[in-house]
Amino acid sequence: MEMKEVRAAPPSEYQEQQFNRDQHTVVTIGNPVEDPRDYVVWSICSLFHGNPLCFGLVALIFSIKARDMKLIGDLQRARGYSKCALGFNVAVLIILSLTIFSLVIVWIYVSVENANRYRNLNYWGQ
Numbered sequence: 001m002e003m004k005e006v007r008a009a010p011p012s013e014y015q016e017q018q019f020n021r022d023q024h025t026v027v028t029i030g031n032p033v034e035d036p037r038d039y040v041v042w043s044i045c046s047l048f049h050g051n052p053l054c055f056g057l058v059a060l061i062f063s064i065k066a067r068d069m070k071l072i073g074d075l076q077r078a079r080g081y082s083k084c085a086l087g088f089n090v091a092v093l094i095i096l097s098l099t100i101f102s103l104v105i106v107w108i109y110v111s112v113e114n115a116n117r118y119r120n121l122n123y124w125g126q
Helices: 013-020 040-049 052-072 075-124
Strands: none
16 A cells, blocks of 8 residues: 655645734633622512522521622632522522412312311201
């Protein structure tokens, strides 16, 4: 098997102008650093409107810590506190939703039982 030498075509005049035009410009492309959220408003709502097991208070504490770390400039710790606050806020939301759903089911059950009892009393004339 014989190896052939392959040569690239010489650059065109336009390519040379583009390559040599500005040698001192450096462009740094990076991902913009996004500030972590602190969820303070959601934590305050969790504290006042649905506070099972004091998760709303814990979420508020972590939210305030996340905001403090963000102001200091420690974004890594701020993200950690933010994730904790988010987790506690979601826990409060789930527990509150399940509680309301359970109360509605119990209310419907009691209403149906009372209606059946009332209907049976009137039917038998007692």
